[in-house]
Amino acid sequence: MRFVLCTILLILSILPATQSAQAPVIDSHQHLVSPAGAALVTGNPNSPGISARDLVALLDSAGIWRALVLSMAYTWGKASRAPVENEYEHVKAENDWVAQQVAQYPDRLRAFCSFNPLKSYALEELARCKKDPQLHYGLKLHFGNSDVDLDNPNDVAKVKKVFEAANRYRMPIVVHMRTSIDNQRKYGADQARVFLNQLLAAAPRVPVQIAHLGGAGGYNSETDSALGVFAEAITKHDVRMKNVWFDATVVVRPNMSPEDLQRIAARIRQIGVERLLYGSDAAASPLAYPKAGWAAFQRLPLTPDELRTVATNVPPYMRDFARR
Numbered sequence: 001m002r003f004v005l006c007t008i009l010l011i012l013s014i015l016p017a018t019q020s021a022q023a024p025v026i027d028s029h030q031h032l033v034s035p036a037g038a039a040l041v042t043g044n045p046n047s048p049g050i051s052a053r054d055l056v057a058l059l060d061s062a063g064i065w066r067a068l069v070l071s072m073a074y075t076w077g078k079a080s081r082a083p084v085e086n087e088y089e090h091v092k093a094e095n096d097w098v099a100q101q102v103a104q105y106p107d108r109l110r111a112f113c114s115f116n117p118l119k120s121y122a123l124e125e126l127a128r129c130k131k132d133p134q135l136h137y138g139l140k141l142h143f144g145n146s147d148v149d150l151d152n153p154n155d156v157a158k159v160k161k162v163f164e165a166a167n168r169y170r171m172p173i174v175v176h177m178r179t180s181i182d183n184q185r186k187y188g189a190d191q192a193r194v195f196l197n198q199l200l201a202a203a204p205r206v207p208v209q210i211a212h213l214g215g216a217g218g219y220n221s222e223t224d225s226a227l228g229v230f231a232e233a234i235t236k237h238d239v240r241m242k243n244v245w246f247d248a249t250v251v252v253r254p255n256m257s258p259e260d261l262q263r264i265a266a267r268i269r270q271i272g273v274e275r276l277l278y279g280s281d282a283a284a285s286p287l288a289y290p291k292a293g294w295a296a297f298q299r300l301p302l303t304p305d306e307l308r309t310v311a312t313n314v315p316p317y318m319r320d321f322a323r324r
């Protein structure tokens, strides 16, 4: 009897260290891609894309029930690709395809619409998404893909109009704010201040989710200095940070040193684990599947309590789903 009790106690003492933390209740950064969109991005005309059915199967294998699906329609207006004929028609078709896909899983998937915010059709597309039963939930912008230059006042003014309109429509915004690496845009604290002062200030009534902890995947000193601006603003109770969330999508890379992981964990504690969301990114390869992504995230030296907080965080735009 005593032996059995000791064995059980021994197993219980080992379990927390060896078992992975509770799976996230939401994958807050996912993508679906139409076959046409996948052909454009990969250059392979037979590319199947990523359907809702594919994604739901991957979520199931990770034990994740819900996902926020960010349309990649912006890629039809990608700055560093040759222009596509009838671009806006393709943008609409991509957003509509994503809407049709998520509609098949109304209790599991929710979609945000997207477009390049520098294009002449930007505000028209936002207004169209606002009226769509599947796409009115929010907006995804990708400053890198669209080459929004935060040092260029003309670009900032155009994007500000989109933020103001989203604010009016009460559409939350997910933003990949890291500027273009292809075009070697400067990025760091100065650009984060433009974002805080010009863009966040223009959308005070909607939540804003800053993707990849302010970077583009991985973590470097540029991302760290941008994130430092937000951490400082949060410490000072800056009202513009009240509705701001962060996702840590593909921030942890396999080759990261313990020092890098410590640096990221320290920044996460500064911004607060209660603002941090787990995200996987597009399931383009097995390493990017939700199960692998969550395993990678858990390499961060966070406590079990902190991991649990991240796993159970639910941003406002992922509440009030159809009942299971």
Ligand SMILES: [Zn+2]
Pocket (backbone or CB within 6 Å): 029, 031, 281, 282
């Ligand atoms: Zn993404």
